[in-house]
Amino acid sequence: MLPIDSTKKLSFTRCIRDGDLVIVYERYDNMKAIEVCDGSVLENRFGVFKHSDWVGKQFGSKVFSTKGGFVYLLAPTPELWTLVLSHRTQILYIADISFVIMFLEIVPGCLVLESGTGSGSLTTSLARAVAPKGHVYTFDFHEQRAVSAREDFEKTGLSNLVTVGVRDIQGEGFPDELSGMADSVFLDLPQPWLAIPSAGKMLKQDGILCSFSPCIEQVERASETMRSSFTDIRTFEILLRTYEVREGKLDDFQGDEAASLGSLPRKRRQRSNEGSNVRETTGPPTVMARPCSEAKGHTGYLTFARLKCLS
Amino acid sequence: MSANKPQSDLFESLRSTWEGCSVLLDINDGDRLVFARLSAGATLKIGNKNCSLQPLLGCPFGSFFRVENGTQGPYLSRYTPSTEGNNVLEKGDGQSIDELRDNRALVDNNKAQSLTGEDINEMRRLGATGDEIVEALIANSATFEKKTVFSQQKKYAPIVLLRRPFTRSICEAYLKKYPTRIGFLRMDTLSLLLSMANVSANSDVLVVDMVGGLLTGAVAERLGGTGYVCNTYIGGSPYPMDIARIFNFGDEICKRIVRSPLTDLFSVQNGLQKPVSQDSDSCNMESQSNDRISSPVSMEEVSLASENVITDLIPESTSSPVIKMSKPAKLGEKAPQEIISSWKEHGFSCLIIAAPELDTWSLVKEIFPLMSNSAPFAIYHQYLQPLATCMHNLQLGKMAIGMQISEPWLREYQVLPSRTHPCMRMNAFGGYILSGTKISPN
Numbered sequence: 001m002l003p004i005d006s007t008k009k010l011s012f013t014r015c016i017r018d019g020d021l022v023i024v025y026e027r028y029d030n031m032k033a034i035e036v037c038d039g040s041v042l043e044n045r046f047g048v049f050k051h052s053d054w055v056g057k058q059f060g061s062k063v064f065s066t067k068g069g070f071v072y073l074l075a076p077t078p079e080l081w082t083l084v085l086s087h088r089t090q091i092l093y094i095a096d097i098s099f100v101i102m103f104l105e106i107v108p109g110c111l112v113l114e115s116g117t118g119s120g121s122l123t124t125s126l127a128r129a130v131a132p133k134g135h136v137y138t139f140d141f142h143e144q145r146a147v148s149a150r151e152d153f154e155k156t157g158l159s160n161l162v163t164v165g166v167r168d169i170q171g172e173g174f175p176d177e178l179s180g181m182a183d184s185v186f187l188d189l190p191q192p193w194l195a196i197p198s199a200g201k202m203l204k205q206d207g208i209l210c211s212f213s214p215c216i217e218q219v220e221r222a223s224e225t226m227r228s229s230f231t232d233i234r235t236f237e238i239l240l241r242t243y244e245v246r247e248g249k250l251d252d253f254q255g256d257e258a259a260s261l262g263s264l265p266r267k268r269r270q271r272s273n274e275g276s277n278v279r280e281t282t283g284p285p286t287v288m289a290r291p292c293s294e295a296k297g298h299t300g301y302l303t304f305a306r307l308k309c310l311s
Numbered sequence: 312m313s314a315n316k317p318q319s320d321l322f323e324s325l326r327s328t329w330e331g332c333s334v335l336l337d338i339n340d341g342d343r344l345v346f347a348r349l350s351a352g353a354t355l356k357i358g359n360k361n362c363s364l365q366p367l368l369g370c371p372f373g374s375f376f377r378v379e380n381g382t383q384g385p386y387l388s389r390y391t392p393s394t395e396g397n398n399v400l401e402k403g404d405g406q407s408i409d410e411l412r413d414n415r416a417l418v419d420n421n422k423a424q425s426l427t428g429e430d431i432n433e434m435r436r437l438g439a440t441g442d443e444i445v446e447a448l449i450a451n452s453a454t455f456e457k458k459t460v461f462s463q464q465k466k467y468a469p470i471v472l473l474r475r476p477f478t479r480s481i482c483e484a485y486l487k488k489y490p491t492r493i494g495f496l497r498m499d500t501l502s503l504l505l506s507m508a509n510v511s512a513n514s515d516v517l518v519v520d521m522v523g524g525l526l527t528g529a530v531a532e533r534l535g536g537t538g539y540v541c542n543t544y545i546g547g548s549p550y551p552m553d554i555a556r557i558f559n560f561g562d563e564i565c566k567r568i569v570r571s572p573l574t575d576l577f578s579v580q581n582g583l584q585k586p587v588s589q590d591s592d593s594c595n596m597e598s599q600s601n602d603r604i605s606s607p608v609s610m611e612e613v614s615l616a617s618e619n620v621i622t623d624l625i626p627e628s629t630s631s632p633v634i635k636m637s638k639p640a641k642l643g644e645k646a647p648q649e650i651i652s653s654w655k656e657h658g659f660s661c662l663i664i665a666a667p668e669l670d671t672w673s674l675v676k677e678i679f680p681l682m683s684n685s686a687p688f689a690i691y692h693q694y695l696q697p698l699a700t701c702m703h704n705l706q707l708g709k710m711a712i713g714m715q716i717s718e719p720w721l722r723e724y725q726v727l728p729s730r731t732h733p734c735m736r737m738n739a740f741g742g743y744i745l746s747g748t749k750i751s752p753n
């Protein structure tokens with residue numbers, strides 16, 4: 001998934017090969033991750049697609065089914081992966097993920113600890129941020145989830161960057177071998193205050209901790225626990241509002257009973273005025289945007305803190 | 312210590328300051344933020360005193376210092392805060408945890424303090440510490456004790472926290488003080504640009520940065536010395552990139568930040584070669600602006616509040632030739648020809664635009680062919696309309712898919728026992744982003 005290997009980097013000269021992971025884009029809300037396998041087919045409502053047709057094409061190409069329907073083949077990225085991965089748990093989405101990575105000051109070479117792994121949504125972006133020489137140690141107490149996560153990282157080519165451990169971080173803390181080695185620690189746990197002292201031991205001085213919690217009571221308790229060893233404790237919420245864009249024409253008001261005010265046809269082409277509508281003048285089509293009605297109201301609170309410098 | 316660190320112990324050594332490095336000084340827990348470059352002659356003005364920044368050299372980032380009074384005047388001395396808790400440094404409404412003091416009982420008629428200003432200066436001259444002065448004030452005042460611990464501490468014993476400038480802190484400081492220089496780009500919006508464009512090590516990132524170099528610096532930080540960030544510009548003169556110099560980049564990372572006029576990036580095969588005469592013009596402009604940029608970086612002061620006496624940072628002394636000052640490493644050199652050829656052959660891995668003054672669609676339709684197929688892009692603008700028009704045109708032209716216009720919303724909370732709530736003040740606008748993926752034209 002990551003361009004660390006130059007032969008896998010995006011390029012005008014790079015074509016899709018057998019064994020590549022591609023994102024099949026049907027619609028903006030309908031995508032799948034598929035491993036290209038010569039001889040396999042993809043069947044969906046647009047028809048039957050032969051993988052062998054894909055080999056040799058550029059990423060970003062439009063490919064056709066036997067019926068004439070089409071889909072696009074995109075190169076995988078952590079953002080697209082977050083949208084297509086199988087949800088074993090509630091996942092973090094792009095707004096929280098990108099803010100966390102920036103606030104935790106993760107750059108190539110960093111060592112990052114995470115618990116719990118969940119579905120690996122954030123983990124994938126952490127791996128991207130630390131590549132090529134850094135590492136992510138991620139822990140989940142649920143054995144099956146850890147196994148599924150490992151499989152996903154194999155699929156996306158991130159196994160060299162991520163080590164998944166099965167461990168109860170709340171009960172046992174992080175492993176002692178990692179003491180004093182972490183640049184950043186991320187906690188997504190039901191009772192993060194139980195893990196905060198251990199996180200403090202893992203972090204280098206001035207290292208940064210982040211705890212993600214859906215409930216404000218968890219935030220209060222976690223912040224309280226942080227006060228002894230941490231400073232700069234800050235809590236945020238981040239959400240994304242999306243917009244829809246249309247081309248439409250707004251009718252001029254003519255004071256005529258036939259005129260309709262403010263009707264917004266969907267992508268209607270410019271039509272010439274017909275005889276009976278001679279008095280209704282319409283402006284040129286304009287592109288208009290407005291916020292979408294559906295939006296996420298809340299994901300969780302993000303609490304950040306820096307380990308106090310005591311030496 | 313030189314500014315050129317060997318690659319092997321780069322990480323460990325970057326956790327402490329070195330001669331010539333750039334730092335962010337946090338005075339009184341967020342009251343005032345100052346960017347400074349640590350050279351032997353650098354000073355910081357606190358209150359009406361100048362303190363040398365020399366004691367900060369070689370100290371780990373995250374260290375605390377307080378202003379002490381010495382025989383030769385005030386100086387910064389390192390100290391370790393107690394581990395019981397940051398009672399005196401609580402943010403929010405400045406109240407300590409264990410007592411709910413407030414200002415009800417204060418009567419502001421100037422009769423409360425029997426210790427005069429002259430008495431205080433005398434104490435300072437005799438070497439009293441900040442804490443001793445505060446205690447004397449308490450003993451002599453009818454109402455001083457009634458004020459919160461926080462505001463007492465701030466004026467007489469200012470605390471300086473040494474911070475390493477990183478994308479987030481630089482962005483946040485600039486948004487508070489000089490938002491127009493960064494086009495009102497808020498830190499969460501900036502972080503989204505980096506993610507949506509899939510910036511990672513080994514990428515070749517094309518940026519149009521009209522936000523002072525903040526975007527270029529942020530991308531370079533994520534590339535970590537691999538790949539390239541090509542800062543491109545339309546017309547003859549490159550856009551200023553001063554903010555990128557605050558980041559403390561070593562040579563490896565600086566080498567990866569290159570510039571090129573847009574015209575140079577197009578190849579003959581595409582039939583898009585621009586007239587040669589424009590190229591020679593841009594060469595001249597480049598060398599002039601490079602000269603301007605290589606001169607020593609001046610101090611940047613970013614004040615957040617004006618509760619106390621806030622004064623400007625004194626520009627670092629350049630008058631003594633004896634003190635060897637490490638020059639800030641050069642970044643933003645002209646992109647070498649081999650690299651430009653490589654970009655023409657492979658295309659850029661992604662595109663990020665933060666150009667509040669340009670019309671988005673006219674820029675995008677020119678620059679799009681330079682991106683590799685399936686490359687993601689993220690475009691920032693303060694205004695919605697240019698992005699809506701651009702998105703519409705990209706759709707009509709079947710040039711991109713998966714497009715979305717987003718507006719991030721960020722809110723900070725104060726978290727204290729029985730006093731948890733969102734902060735009273737909030738930044739209501741961080742701009743809009745148009746993101747998507749380029750598809751192969753066929």
